[in-house]
Amino acid sequence: MSLAVESRGVTVRVPGKINLELVVGPLREDGYHELATVYHTVGVFDYVTVTAADTWSVQVSGATAAGVPTGSGNLALKAAKMLARRYGVEEAATLSIEKNIPVAGGMAGGSADAAAALVACESLWELQLTRDELEPIAARLGSDVPFLLHGGTAIGSGRGERLAPVLARGELHWVLWVSTESGLSTPDVYAECDRLREAAGTEAADPAPSGELIAALRTMQTAEVGAALRNDLQEAACSLYPVLREVLEAGTTLGAQGAIVSGSGPTVAFLVGTQAEAIDLSVGLAARGPAGDIRRATGPVAGAQVIQSVAPTGPHNFTG
Structure with missing residues (x-):
């Protein structure tokens, strides 16, 4: 037409x-x-x-x-x-x-x-x-x-x-650390995940979401959601880009209630309880964490x- x-x-x-x-x-x-x-x-x-x-x-x-x-x-x-x-x-x-x-x-x-x-x-x-x-x-x-x-x-x-x-009712507060260097290739990160599993003799099981996370999202309690965050690609992303381990450690030390590499990385998402906590964490990361573009956001x-x-x-x- x-x-x-x-x-x-x-x-x-x-x-x-x-x-x-x-x-x-x-x-x-x-x-x-x-x-x-x-x-x-x-x-x-x-x-x-x-x-x-x-x-x-x-x-x-x-x-x-x-x-x-x-x-x-x-x-x-x-x-x-x-x-x-x-x-x-x-x-x-x-x-x-x-x-x-x-x-x-x-x-x-x-x-x-x-x-x-x-x-x-x-x-x-x-x-x-x-x-x-x-x-x-x-x-x-x-x-x-x-x-x-x-x-x-x-x-x-x-x-x-x-x-x-x-x-999921309510909202979550996030601080995002974004690499200012080149990103990571998604196929490369998956390939590294496979390599690390083979080296460790680990066989991948059929995947399923965790009940703990789904339950935590019903009330959006920050601590419970933060404790349930999981990314099987995180170790592979850190292997290819080791600075991510420093970023995760810095945010956790500064009080984030949850920390996770987003997808195949290298963006790191930190979960906090309030907008004020997000501002504090942003300032702390800028002062002591590896250099990156730091942003605050809410979701969903x-x-x-x-x-x-x-x-x-x-x-x-x-x-x-």
């Missing part, structure tokens, strides 16, 4: 995620590992604006734009093209991405942008699709993309793409959301 949407634009805000738990099971025949994870979105946001155009293109700006591809390898651009092919949309689009989520930091920044592109293009092209209807395309793009369509807190299984919501937050829609001949219409 052909849609007359020239000069329209849609902006979507999308958060990054951390994994409160990441249990890595055996390697599957398709090259992925069987996973059980508990996803949790936090208030660090990218902004993706999609406008109708004669040719496909992507532009990237913002604090963490360095290293993000602007050609065919850009995951948001792949998402937009995939959606267009699936629903017969003939027009191309320009994607403008404002990056704040760390790149190769274990917070799913590329997946977040892909989710945002799907939501923005769905709105731009007036396809009338639900988030659930976007999920099959999202799953083809990456394991984390379906979750970032929704946000909040959820259990992921399979390779992470099968979702079940978690009953909503997934990809349209925040601005520009009509063809009218002013900005704010939709959320």
Whole structure:
């Protein structure tokens, strides 16, 4: 079909995620590992604006734009093209991405942008699709993309793409330590996890989320959630990037009630009880911890959301 949407634009805000738990099971025949994870979105946001155009293109700006591809390898651009092919949309689009989520930091920044592109293009092209209807395309793009369509807190299984919501009331306060050096490659971290397990003679069991964490999330008691944090990739990330051990030790010494490497790293998430504690920990880490970009955030937050829609001949219409 052909849609007359020239000069329209849609902006979507999308958060990054951390994994409160990441249990890595055996390697599957398709090259992925069987996973059980508990996803949790936090208030660090990218902004993706999609406008109708004669040719496909992507532009990237913002604090963490360095290293993000602007050609065919850009995951948001792949998402937009995939959606267009699936629903017969003939027009191309320009994607403008404002990056704040760390790149190769274990917070799913590329997946977040892909989710945002799907939501923005769905709105731009007036396809009338639900988030659930976007999920099959999202799953083809990456394991984390379906979750970032929704946000909040959820259990992921399979390779992470099968979702079940978690009953979680209230909010958690986080301090994020973000490496200012190069990130870690997710495949490299998984490979290191496999190597360390083989060297230790450890056989991966079928993964499942822990009852302790799910119970703690029902009340969002900081100490209980902090004690239940788990990441099977953490030792592998620390092996490849030893400074992470110093960061984890520094935050724990300074009073964090929980500490975990996010996903495949190298971002480290520290859990504290209040905003005041988050400020204190941020100051302490800046003073004594290894150098890094230190941010404060709360979670959970909503997934990809349209925040601005520009009509063809009218002013900005704010939709959320």
